[in-house]
């Protein structure tokens with residue numbers, strides 16, 4: 469039997485990099501993890517996760533030993549990936565990674581990834597040189613300023629582009645009044661939708677507030693909870709469920725032909 473082909477969405481980038489968001493389609497995992505679960509912390513069979521990660525890398529033409537991810541703790545810490553982190557044990561589904569909800573790579577060919585299943589994956593890049601970031605941005609990270617922190621690390625903001633990946637929409641994300649108040653204090657009333665918050669709206673507000681042009685922020689505009697054929701959603705399915713991957717890697721400026 470031939471292995472399934474992983475499905476992913478390529479984000480439009482205008483810098484020397486490649487940015488993709490995987491969906492749940494086209495993988496080897498079963499049950500609540502079907503099919504393309506890429507998360508290693510969700511009690512899926514490690515061999516299936518490894519096969520899925522291998523298949524994604526093969527489909528993208530990426531060396532799995534050049535894909536670095538962080539242990540995500542809903543924090544706001546953004547850190548640079550060093551050359552000592554390659555070769556990476558990306559195919560080891562049980563590897564315990566160094567903390568990092570935001571990772572920056574300026575090593576051509578070395579990708580940085582984030583896992584999510586409702587939280588936003590936000591990928592950022594420099595237009596003028598090979599430098600990128602992958603950010604796990606749930607409500608805690610957004611309120612704590614992780615996107616602004618990533619912009620500071622990549623900056624200047626006027627030279628950046630951003631792609632906001634799949635996440636839970638305001639249609640499906642009612643939250644407590646305490647959380648709503650924190651969002652309003654940070655981003656204004658426009659990020660509320662009744663008793664829900666609009667994570668994409670908040671991410672846009674954070675990026676534009678940090679200096680990006682509104683036109684430099686692209687969004688996939690989908691709701692992980694509404695579209696169960698395409699996305700894992702923790703809010704919808706609870707545990708166990710799988711994780712999508714957002715992945716971005718810089719390419720050498722010398723081989724980049726422009727947007």
Ligand SMILES: [Zn+2]
Pocket residue numbers: 636637638639640691692693694
């Ligand atoms: Zn929805």
